[in-house]
Amino acid sequence: MTLSRFIPVRETILAAAIGVLLAVVASRFAGFIAPSNLANVFNDTAPLIILALGQMVVILTRCIDLSVAANLALTGMAVAMINVAMPGLPIPIIIAIAISLGAVMGAINGVLVWKLSIPPIVVTLGTMTIFRGIIFLISDGKWVNSHEMSPAFTGVPRAEFLGLPVLSWVAIITVVIFGIMMARTQLGRSIFAVGGNPHAAVYTGIDVGKTQFLAFVISGALAGLTGYLWVARYAVAYVDIAGGFELEVVAACVIGGISIAGGIGSVGGAVLGAIFLGVVKNALPVVNISPFWQLAISGSAILIAVAFNAQSGRKKGRIILKDAEVRS
Amino acid sequence: MTTRAAAASAPVVSMDAITKTFPGVKALDQVTLNLYPGQVTALVGENGAGKSTTVKILTGIYQPDGGTIRVAGEPISLTTPNAASDAGITAIHQETVLFDELSVAENIFIGHAPRTKWGLIDRAEMHRAAQGLLDEIGAPFATSAVLRDLGIASKHLVAIARALSVDARVVIMDEPTAALSHKEIEELYELVETLKAQGKAILFISHKFDEIFRIADRYTVFRDGAFVGEGLIEDITEDTLVKMMVGRAVDQIFPTREPHLGDDVMQVVGYAHPTEFADIGFTLKRGEILGFYGLVGAGRSELMQALFGITKPSKGVTKINGNIRVIRSPADAVANGIVYVPEDRGKQGAVIGLPIFQNITLPSLQKTSRSGFLQLVEEFKLAREYAERLDLRGAALDQDVGNLSGGNQQKVVIAKWLATQPQVIILDEPTKGIDIGSKAAVHDFMAELAGQGLSIIMVSSEIPEVIGMSDRVIVMRDGRIAAEVAGDDLVPETLVRHAAGITATAQMQGA
Numbered sequence: 001m002t003l004s005r006f007i008p009v010r011e012t013i014l015a016a017a018i019g020v021l022l023a024v025v026a027s028r029f030a031g032f033i034a035p036s037n038l039a040n041v042f043n044d045t046a047p048l049i050i051l052a053l054g055q056m057v058v059i060l061t062r063c064i065d066l067s068v069a070a071n072l073a074l075t076g077m078a079v080a081m082i083n084v085a086m087p088g089l090p091i092p093i094i095i096a097i098a099i100s101l102g103a104v105m106g107a108i109n110g111v112l113v114w115k116l117s118i119p120p121i122v123v124t125l126g127t128m129t130i131f132r133g134i135i136f137l138i139s140d141g142k143w144v145n146s147h148e149m150s151p152a153f154t155g156v157p158r159a160e161f162l163g164l165p166v167l168s169w170v171a172i173i174t175v176v177i178f179g180i181m182m183a184r185t186q187l188g189r190s191i192f193a194v195g196g197n198p199h200a201a202v203y204t205g206i207d208v209g210k211t212q213f214l215a216f217v218i219s220g221a222l223a224g225l226t227g228y229l230w231v232a233r234y235a236v237a238y239v240d241i242a243g244g245f246e247l248e249v250v251a252a253c254v255i256g257g258i259s260i261a262g263g264i265g266s267v268g269g270a271v272l273g274a275i276f277l278g279v280v281k282n283a284l285p286v287v288n289i290s291p292f293w294q295l296a297i298s299g300s301a302i303l304i305a306v307a308f309n310a311q312s313g314r315k316k317g318r319i320i321l322k323d324a325e326v327r328s
Numbered sequence: 329m330t331t332r333a334a335a336a337s338a339p340v341v342s343m344d345a346i347t348k349t350f351p352g353v354k355a356l357d358q359v360t361l362n363l364y365p366g367q368v369t370a371l372v373g374e375n376g377a378g379k380s381t382t383v384k385i386l387t388g389i390y391q392p393d394g395g396t397i398r399v400a401g402e403p404i405s406l407t408t409p410n411a412a413s414d415a416g417i418t419a420i421h422q423e424t425v426l427f428d429e430l431s432v433a434e435n436i437f438i439g440h441a442p443r444t445k446w447g448l449i450d451r452a453e454m455h456r457a458a459q460g461l462l463d464e465i466g467a468p469f470a471t472s473a474v475l476r477d478l479g480i481a482s483k484h485l486v487a488i489a490r491a492l493s494v495d496a497r498v499v500i501m502d503e504p505t506a507a508l509s510h511k512e513i514e515e516l517y518e519l520v521e522t523l524k525a526q527g528k529a530i531l532f533i534s535h536k537f538d539e540i541f542r543i544a545d546r547y548t549v550f551r552d553g554a555f556v557g558e559g560l561i562e563d564i565t566e567d568t569l570v571k572m573m574v575g576r577a578v579d580q581i582f583p584t585r586e587p588h589l590g591d592d593v594m595q596v597v598g599y600a601h602p603t604e605f606a607d608i609g610f611t612l613k614r615g616e617i618l619g620f621y622g623l624v625g626a627g628r629s630e631l632m633q634a635l636f637g638i639t640k641p642s643k644g645v646t647k648i649n650g651n652i653r654v655i656r657s658p659a660d661a662v663a664n665g666i667v668y669v670p671e672d673r674g675k676q677g678a679v680i681g682l683p684i685f686q687n688i689t690l691p692s693l694q695k696t697s698r699s700g701f702l703q704l705v706e707e708f709k710l711a712r713e714y715a716e717r718l719d720l721r722g723a724a725l726d727q728d729v730g731n732l733s734g735g736n737q738q739k740v741v742i743a744k745w746l747a748t749q750p751q752v753i754i755l756d757e758p759t760k761g762i763d764i765g766s767k768a769a770v771h772d773f774m775a776e777l778a779g780q781g782l783s784i785i786m787v788s789s790e791i792p793e794v795i796g797m798s799d800r801v802i803v804m805r806d807g808r809i810a811a812e813v814a815g816d817d818l819v820p821e822t823l824v825r826h827a828a829g830i831t832a833t834a835q836m837q838g839a
Binding site for chain 1: 670704
């Protein structure tokens with residue numbers, strides 16, 4: 001019974017890295033680690049956390065979803081326009097529409113991967129462009145601005161509950177639901193099995209394609225939810241919102257130790273990966289470091305994370321190889 | 329042929345006392361192999377005799393642990409595939425390693441293409457030389473043809489042209505006819521004669537006796553990684569060769585059991601697949617162990633995968649306890665009490681990355697969840713129960729399954745299936761690649777399961793295992809049932825004869 005089985009190594013290291021980062025920033029600007037500011041940083045990172053969890057399940061099944069940011073933008077535009085057209089529509093219905101719309105877009109990705117066996121990177125690269133194009137078509141390239149949105153629409157993400165904005169609470173609830181889903185449901189277990197060994201999963205009676213489809217639906221639904229939260233929070237919707245955000249989402253997963261080869265990863269890792277990026281993004285301006293460094297730091301973090309994962313995966317590879325020799 | 333064989337001088341390549349050990353397995357034990365210029369030597373042996381390992385040593389992929397390889401009398405060490413190629417040894421593999429998207433000429437000369445004085449590839453010279461080689465072997469296609477568009481036989485010709493392009497002295501053909509039609513095989517034989525006439529030494533690996541007696545000049549027999557004998561084909565009969573292949577001291581002890589056969593559990597009627605098998609029908613009784621024997625490529629695993637719903641048969645009916653059941657997916661199979669323990673546990677068995685207990689409960693999650701949520705305590709209980717039944721020692725159940733030895737991983741996979749409480753369990757090569765001790769444990773366990781009323785289908789290429797464990801054996805050949813053997817007929821010679829189809833070709837011996 002080694003200790004490492006009870007304390008996940010990867011997550012501990014990442015949490016320590018975030019701690020060090022906070023300490024360094026605090027030494028230059030103590031106010032950064034004030035609880036109220038940390039809460040702000042968390043709130044700012046909430047959309048990334050939500051999307052990273054959706055991306056995590058997709059990556060765990062050996063796929064990737066590059067269309068999340070476009071999905072978010074399209075859903076955000078759609079609900080903003082609905083709000084403009086029908087200001088009286090209750091917000092819970094708006095949220096339901098956003099989640100459904102996102103899920104439908106995820107389902108399109110999923111069906112293409114499942115039934116037509118198109119590589120996920122190609123599928124989502126295509127739908128990413130298509131979704132952005134549709135935003136332009138439905139909006140005529142125009143912006144939906146804050147004065148056109150109803151106060152209820154823009155108010156929800158900012159409303160405070162027990163001292164935290166609703167946006168933060170949505171992220172927290174998503175984390176809890178994902179924690180339960182991955183650890184305690186058949187779907188969660190299937191997701192790990194499909195990514196860990198698709199052949200074995202087939203022999204176990206798990207439908208690999210269907211599991212990947214469901215992962216895309218989950219990712220899409222979360223992108224839709226985030227679409228509403230994003231547009232409402234910033235009180236503006238236009239074609240290019242969250243442009244390139246999909247890469248930040250994938251980066252959060254990779255930094256969080258989600259193996260890009262599938263099958264390995266944890267909710268905690270994805271959340272910490274997102275928080276790491278959020279801290280970097282918020283801390284650098286405070287300590288007067290150019291935002292361009294942020295890109296370099298994020299990039300280095302990705303490389304370090306991948307190198308670390310490759311190293312820890314190597315030992316396992318040797319065992320398999322020895323075994324393979326015996327069999328041949 | 330005879331005169332040339334008799335006049336054989338010194339071997340061009342000789343392996344002397346070559347030994348190769350893998351962890352837990354002695355793949356080759358002091359074997360001898362001699363290849364003579366202008367002659368075809370057939371390397372004969374059952375699956376697992378060490379033929380593939382021999383090929384890999386000769387082509388520089390594996391390094392022997394002991395012994396000497398001589399080329400033209402000089403000791404040589406073949407440390408890399410390139411060294412083997414420089415020594416003039418080249419192989420045409422079962423699944424020939426070529427590049428689908430490149431042209432014929434590029435495939436022939438990849439790695440040693442003629443260069444211009446600027447160091448660039450001289451395409452004109454490459455195509456000219458390639459055409460010369462193709463003419464030499466009578467290949468009917470253009471040097472500019474893209475390999476992807478060629479059939480398997482043509483690809484073999486490309487591989488042979490490639491072998492000739494490096495000026496090979498030794499050509500290894502590892503089951504070259506396995507995927508060829510009758511006509512293509514005849515053409516291959518002619519080509520072999522051409523190569524012989526050029527003075528090349530040929531190592532010919534085949535399971536088909538008609539082939540061996542047709543084109544080989546010499547034979548060498550391996551059994552369980554040991555050298556059994558060698559000589560001239562003209563001095564030996566098929567019977568003697570079969571005996572050399574299988575005749576062994578019984579060195580394994582199998583559990584004795586009194587089979588109590590019950591009702592028919594599973595009936596398979598008229599199973600067929602467009603390309604892999606046809607006319608398959610058999611019944612399986614409660615408590616029976618039914619062995620499936622055949623050569624590699626006889627369609628056994630393909631049949632099992634169809635029975636388990638992984639591939640779809642084009643025709644046929646499965647009855648479970650007398651009722652027709654439609655099995656279209658593994659989930660259907662598991663629901664009908666059929667489970668499959670695949671041969672390649674690394675690829676198809678355990679999910680590396682999940683802990684042991686989650687591997688064991690993976691197909692039983694329905695049973696261990698309540699209102700949609702997995703009950704970890706029950707999962708653990710189920711996993712522990714079956715881990716203990718399988719005597720899975722030295723392992724905490726929350727440990728990653730990747731840290732277990734091969735034998736223990738196999739146990740996890742078997743435990744996983746037993747936990748679904750099946751009626752029929754299909755074991756594909758259950759003891760392949762595991763050590764003797766674990767083998768005995770698996771055999772004892774199979775006997776115990778059959779004693780408890782579980783019906784077992786065992787696919788095995790190891791004759792002692794098939795004979796030692798099965799109540800009845802079905803021999804498959806070329807996708808069909810060649811024979812059903814039980815009782816006193818269940819002896820190695822019968823199985824080998826049916827698997828190789830010797831009865832039909834016995835007269836060819838004189839040819």
